[in-house]
Amino acid sequence: MMSYKHNKSSIKKIFQTHEFYLMMVVLFLVAILTVVSGGRFLSFGNITDMLASAAALGVMAIGLLVVIISGGIDISFMATATVAQYLAAMFIMSIGGNMFVVFAVAIMVGIVLGLINAALVYNLKVPAIIITIATMNVFYGFLMYFTGGTWLYGFPEWFATKTSVTVLVIPIGILVFASLLTWWILRCTNIGRHVYAVGDNAEASKRVGIKVYRTLLFAYAYMGVMAALGSIVLMYVTQNVAPNALVGKEMEVLAMVVLGGAALSGGKGTVIGTLFGLMLVTVINNGLVFVGVSSYYQTLFMGIVVMISFCFTGLRGRKKRGKEIEQ
Helix, strand or coil, rough: CCHHHHHHHHHHHCCCHHHHHHHHHHHHHHHHHHHCCCCCCHHHHHHHHHHHHHHHHHHHHHHHHHHHHCCCCCCCHHHHHHHHHHHHHHHHHHCCCCCCHHHHHHHHHHHHHHHHHHHHHHHCCHHHHHHHHHHHHHHHHHHHHCCCCCCCCCCHHHHHHCCCHHHHHHHHHHHEEEEEEEEHHHHHHHHHHHHHHHCCCHHHHHHCCCHHHHHHHHHHHHHHHHHHHHHHHHHHHHHCCCCCCCCHHHHHHHHHHHCCCCCCCCCCCCCHHHHHHHHHHHHHHHHHHHCCCCCHHHHHEEEEHHHHHHHHHHHHHHHHHHHHHHH
16 A cells, blocks of 8 residues: 555656656647648658757757756857867878777867866856856867868768768767766766765865865866767768857757756756757757748747746746745
8 A cells, every 4th residue: 555655656746847847848849840740740851850960969968967967057068069079070081090089089178178167167266157158269269260260071981971870870879878878977976966966055065075176077077078979979960060060059058958957056957857858949949940930030939948948947946945944
């Protein structure tokens, strides 16, 4: 009897989670768009296109989730991704290598730039958003200065050869790998628990012996790794490197994380929520194209979605603090 009540209570809690409501919204939008498009929205071709195009941003959103849970924020990750992508492309075009090499070079660059962000945020005691806006411009500025904004294409055959299967399997495989790895780190390791603790209360974390600096170094370096992975996925799908291709997509990725339930104040967020946020943003963007909305209005609409999600997150946090005070 107790087991039955426990199971019933657990199921009830699932129905009350943010992730469940988000899933319902995604399913509702998919149903509406399928009807409006005469079934074309759920066609195999459109689904595969959505999955392939969304995977790169999804990987970056997973990395940004870790930074936000730690109580920080990173606006420079697209610049990090662009630098990592460009240097990895130059390496394989001039020296050669294989698929492992191109990912390894990009990841090393991502880690270095992520560590720079963490060191500046912790040691300068300046809000992370200010620091990472500055480093975004520095990273991107250096890249444009030394490359002149030149596009790269004509990759080695081992990288340029792709099929309809690999162009879907590789992006989705990396997104699944990033999601499972991040879930395991956050839920099953000490560093993951430290990320949540630091984001919830950095000072209290210090008092119980958690190394806040080391935790932030991990969070921002992990963001660098995910930005690098996402950039190589995008490079493989598009078969070119355009220095300005990723600029301006920071808010779209941030929307995925915040819509997924992550609190900008830190200490809260889940991988599954971020994946549902990714689905929602992808469905909205693709759906607006299907109904013939101009790209300018798409940007406006996404800005409104981000603003609403921020307001909702803020109100939810205020309500939670009110309940804690009453108790």
